[in-house]
Amino acid sequence: MQSLAKLLEAALFAASRPLTLEELASLDPGAGEGGVRAALAELRAAYSDEHGVELVEIAEGWQFLTRREYAETIERAQFALRPRRLSPAALETLAIIAYRQPVGRLEVDEIRGVDSGAVMDKLVERGLIEVVTRGEGLGRPLLYGTTPPFLEILGLKDLEDLPRLEELSVALRRPTPVDEPE
Amino acid sequence: MLRDPGASGFVVELEKFSGPLDLLLHLIKEDEVDITDLPIAKIADQFLSVIAELGLNQAADYLEMAARLLRIKAQMLLPRRLGDDEWEDPRAELVRRLLEYQQIRELVDWLGHAANARAERFGRGYEAPPPDAPPAPLQIDLNDLLAAAERVIALIPEPMLHRVVPRPLDVEGATARIQALLAERETFGWRDAVGPEATLVDVLSTFIALLELAKRSSLTLSQPEPFGPMVITRAISREAA
Numbered sequence: 514m515q516s517l518a519k520l521l522e523a524a525l526f527a528a529s530r531p532l533t534l535e536e537l538a539s540l541d542p543g544a545g546e547g548g549v550r551a552a553l554a555e556l557r558a559a560y561s562d563e564h565g566v567e568l569v570e571i572a573e574g575w576q577f578l579t580r581r582e583y584a585e586t587i588e589r590a591q592f593a594l595r596p597r598r599l600s601p602a603a604l605e606t607l608a609i610i611a612y613r614q615p616v617g618r619l620e621v622d623e624i625r626g627v628d629s630g631a632v633m634d635k636l637v638e639r640g641l642i643e644v645v646t647r648g649e650g651l652g653r654p655l656l657y658g659t660t661p662p663f664l665e666i667l668g669l670k671d672l673e674d675l676p677r678l679e680e681l682s683v684a685l686r687r688p689t690p691v692d693e694p695e
Numbered sequence: 696m697l698r699d700p701g702a703s704g705f706v707v708e709l710e711k712f713s714g715p716l717d718l719l720l721h722l723i724k725e726d727e728v729d730i731t732d733l734p735i736a737k738i739a740d741q742f743l744s745v746i747a748e749l750g751l752n753q754a755a756d757y758l759e760m761a762a763r764l765l766r767i768k769a770q771m772l773l774p775r776r777l778g779d780d781e782w783e784d785p786r787a788e789l790v791r792r793l794l795e796y797q798q799i800r801e802l803v804d805w806l807g808h809a810a811n812a813r814a815e816r817f818g819r820g821y822e823a824p825p826p827d828a829p830p831a832p833l834q835i836d837l838n839d840l841l842a843a844a845e846r847v848i849a850l851i852p853e854p855m856l857h858r859v860v861p862r863p864l865d866v867e868g869a870t871a872r873i874q875a876l877l878a879e880r881e882t883f884g885w886r887d888a889v890g891p892e893a894t895l896v897d898v899l900s901t902f903i904a905l906l907e908l909a910k911r912s913s914l915t916l917s918q919p920e921p922f923g924p925m926v927i928t929r930a931i932s933r934e935a936a
Contacts, residue, residue, distance in 0.1 A: 526819065528819070529818060529819050529820065530818070569816070576818055577818070577819065578816035578817065578818055579816050579817045580816070581812070581815045581816055584814075584815035584816065584817070587817060593817045593820060595814040595815075596814055598810070598814075599806075599807070599810060601713045601803060602713045602714075604803040604806050604807055604810075605713055605799055605800070605803050607806060608799050608802035608803050608806055609799060611802075611806075612802070624792075624795060624796065624799065625713070625714050625716065625796070625799075626714045626715045626716035626717075626756060626760065626792070626796065627713065627714035627715065627756040628755075628756065665813075666810055666813060666814075667806060667809040667810050667813055668809055668810075668812060668813030668816070669809065675802075675805075676802070676805055678798070681798055681801050681802070
């Protein structure tokens, strides 16, 4: 393995969160972005088969994660615990914010059909969403967006990893008016 | 119409639903009806029968939906003229919201699966640094303690003490001694006047006594050479004269 790949390996091992390409490039000013990409590819290849961990592209960065097949054993031994599951209400709210961001609380309430204030407060507390700007409307409402930890807990590279709306089985379209009353 | 679960064909636990739209979607799926052509009267009745058991804390959102359903139901019953192009299906807005919500539910499933898959892979653990621990119990030996005590004592500033003593000079005693010497000898030296093993106080006392006696003309003081010993000579006493 070339020395840059070893350096990246050490840094990724030491960090407890995904490191961005920019952060990794700052380790060796001479390497350049292309060099870091090449070294990451080499590192990923080196970890592809022979290891219990693998290098994963996640949350706009890179991180070593254990392979899925060991999850149950590790968890049973209580060496590591799964993060708390998100409630359906939390997932609904996250889905709306992920696709509509930046979006205000009123719009979330409207789409969900229920008051979502408490759920959104909890999501802010967990660092999964944050206030990104203020709207133009009355009272300049706070508008929310998703954060890197949101991508991290879902194992997404970036927001482009979310399914495209056209791919969903339910297409959002205006229903054709029906003439017959029941 | 409302309270008989048998009529709607199922029993529903409201806690399972994240809101009135969720409940509506559930009812629509149970009945296998076309979402774009909602049998609004039937769905409204079922909705009302379910929320009849509602706890007050959840009531507002569900009751608002119930009111909306009843309004749509009423609008559907209004007669309208044939060929009226202006007519807008009162269900349209609700259907749009339901479709939108259904889309969100589909995304929720996707996100849930993604989160579960991610949860099966562990990153390197991170433990926050522990809060400041209380100080460890004291473990020292005698030498440490003494050394520490010395360091503390060394830090105490030197006290500014003034010893107030009674005036130690014995000018009268020195005067008597010199007069005794004058009586014996006409001339003598400083060392004779001061006496052996003189202290600082003796020197001062003797010097002051000599000056005093010189002032009274009992004697004369002379110094034959610079830095040489002082010579004391008996003056010719007026009394004697």
